[in-house]
Amino acid sequence: MRPAEPVRAGAPRWQITVPSRPGRLPGVVMAGFSDRANEFRDVALVPHPAVTVIFDLGDQPFVVEDGRGARQRERVVAGLAPNGARGRGMARSSECLQLRLSPMVAHAILGASSELGGTVVALDDLWGREAVRIQERLRAAGSWEERFAIAEAALARREDAGRAVDPEVAFSWGQMVATRGRxxxxxxxxxxxxxxKRLWSRFRAQVGLTPKRVAQLIRFDHAAHRLAAGHTAASVAAESGYADQSHLHRDVVAFAGMTPTTVALSPFLALDDVAWPPASGGTALISRE
Structure with a gap:
């Protein structure tokens, strides 16, 4: 069990559960979210360099809305850098399983990549009835550990049957991650x-965004987490490779639709250390400011 995070009196809270042991699929992490107090309402999704798959397991639908107002619920895929996406909780309790997939495995597991650049789509459009069957099994499971096992097995089957990205695309991605997009x-x-031309075309077809845009996204992700950790915009701009603070401001607004000050206080980022740590397990409570 991970110790509970400090919770300010009266602040909404989520219960977050992560697998007790590392998964067997490289590039896949998962976490379970529960809001039994019905305090989850509305949170902006801060873009990050992973494809997110959400299985709604609560009493009422959890809705993901893109920047154009289109809504997806029940079984949702948020591709890389969806513009203006928000998660909205409905009446009664909210509960969902979230999976984060590296673009290097998302290509095989989801059977699509170019369609996911900057979009929010229904998982049913990619997996058909299998998406519904998996959700039904997740709902019937008796524990989060059982749910994690069901999800991992489903992803493993699809990865084995899917098509891997080109080695050159994987190499390019690895270099971007290693240099934090620089x-x-x-x-x-x-x-x-x-x-x-070939790198641009193949990378976009298999990842969903161009190499330049993905490098910018990785750099933004690093900067956003540094801001959330309490570092000043000036210091973050300097260490993240931005020309100046104004450059950082423009990039943050372009990706997240909010200022660096607002991103630093984002409840979405506040969840990351609990829901998506490098390696840990258990359950924790975290406040939403």
């Missing part, structure tokens, strides 16, 4: 041996 595309072109 690598130039021209260097990737040289190191992969592909032409710029």
């Amino acid at each position: 690598i130039r595309v021209e260097r990737l072109v040289t190191e992969t041996g592909w032409s710029r």
Whole structure:
């Protein structure tokens, strides 16, 4: 069990459960969210360099809305960097299982990539009736550990049957992650041996966004977490490779639709240390400011 996070009196709380042991699928992490007090209402989704799959398991639908007002519920996929996406809790208790997939495994597991760049779609559109059957099994499960096992088995089957990304795409992704998005595309072109046009085309087809946009997203993600950790915008801009604080401000607004000050206080980011730690397990409570 992870100790509970400090909770301010009267602040809404979620119960978050993560697997007790590391999963067997590289590039896949998962967490269970419960809001028994019916205090979850509305939270902006801060873009991050992973594809999110949500299975709603509560009494009433948990809705994910994109920036254009389109709504998805029950079984939802949020692709890389959906613009203006929000999660909205409904009446009664809310409960859901969230999976975060690296783009390197999402391509095989979901059977789509280019369709997911900046969008929110129904999982049913990608998996058909299988998505409904998995949700029904998750609802019937007696514990979160059983739910994690069901989800992992389903993902493993689809990954085995799916098509892996090109080695050059995987290499480019790895270099972007290793440099926190601060690598130039021209260097990737040289190191992969592909032409710029081919790298651009294959990367976008298999990941959903262009190499340049993904590098910007990874850099933004690092900066957003540094802001949430309490570092000043000026220091974050300097250490994250932005030209200046104004450059950071523009990037944050472009990705998250909010200012660096607002991103720093985002409840979505406040969940990350509990729901998506490098390696841990158990249950914790966290406040939403």
